Amino acid sequence: MRFPSTRLRRNRRTAWSRELVRESRLHVTDLIWPTFVIEGTDQQVPVPSMPGVHRLSIDHLLRQAERAATLGIPAIAVFPVLESGTKTEDGREAWNEDNLICRAVRALKQEVPEIGVICDVALDPFTSHGQDGIVVDGIILNDETIDALCKQSLAQARAGCDVIAPSDMMDGRIGAIRAALDADGQQDAQILAYSAKYASAFYGPFRDAVGSKAALGAADKRTYQQDPGNGDEALREVGLDIDEGADMVMVKPGMPYLDIVWRVKERFQMPTMVYQVSGEYAMLHAAAQNGWLDGEKVMLESLMGFKRAGADGILTYAALEVAESL
Ligand code: PBG
Secondary structure, X not given: OOXXXXXXXXXXXXXXXXXXXXXXXXXHHHEEEEEEEEOOOOOEEEOOOOOOOEEEEHHHHHHHHHHHHHXXXXXXXXXXXXXXXXXXXXXXXXXXXXXXXXXXXXXXXXXXXXXXXEEEXXXXXXXXXXXXXXXXXXXXXXHHHHHHHHHHHHHHHHHOOOEEEEOOOOOOHXXXXXXXXXXXXXXXXXXXXXXXXXOXXXXXXXXXXXXXXXXXXXXXXXXXOEOOOOOHHHHHHHHHHHHOOOOEEEEEOOHHHHHHHHHHHHHHOOOEEEEEOHHHHHHHHHHHHOOOOOHHHHHHHHHHHHHHHOOOEEEEOOHXXXXXXO
């Protein structure tokens, strides 16, 4: 009988040893918590396709942000849910300096100043058609949309938003937004570019939550979001956003695109975020509700996968529950 000289199982034998040799770790400071804000007071409206997730009025958002800060979560992302009467063809409510998102940001920075606030830049919560940009004859116009996104970015930065996060995938928007912010004296506003954002069916529950699914109908976003078959193209997108001034970049969705997270981190060594999107959250929770998976364990394993792939930060709707279980 010949004994193997290398036995990888030796290091795995005891809990302390496994701890000692673990290469990736998940920490509460890796988490960014995406939230949905609605008008009114004392409102907590469940999102049916995202078990455990609620649309919160600003008073509740403040309370939950306080909880997140206490748990050590560094930042939250805030998405507005507008009543359909305020959505228009051009999404002009997006740059109203007193809109729901700007009021939420001002309240957050006043009441919970220690938590970072991230705001999406894209028109979809504000447009009657649910597209991220200005649409003429069925075409999403790139440069006209960028003008709108610059105005939206300025409104959010003036309200005190720390991180401007363009999620629209228009060409050239990072450079334009950086210039607009700088010209307005907002040199310190950070930009987190949703650089490699795919045209994904995993956004379904998010579109339920903000009401853009009904607005979109059978339309899709494939003329601006990336084709799921492309990896090299993601690197081109990320490279351009860095050249244009992005402070951090993002890959989205997460689990089906771990190879992209890895390649982006390897190539650019930039602060790299990954978004565990609504559909990923919904899948894990639905299976857990049925008793088919251990919800807590699969969530932690999924997030560990992001860390191992090289992500520096993870947007997850499970941030609070995960922070509590860490
Ligand atoms: C909007 C936006 C989307 C998400 C974040 N910002 C949806 C979309 O592009 O249709 C998706 C987030 C999620 O599914 O959790 N530009």
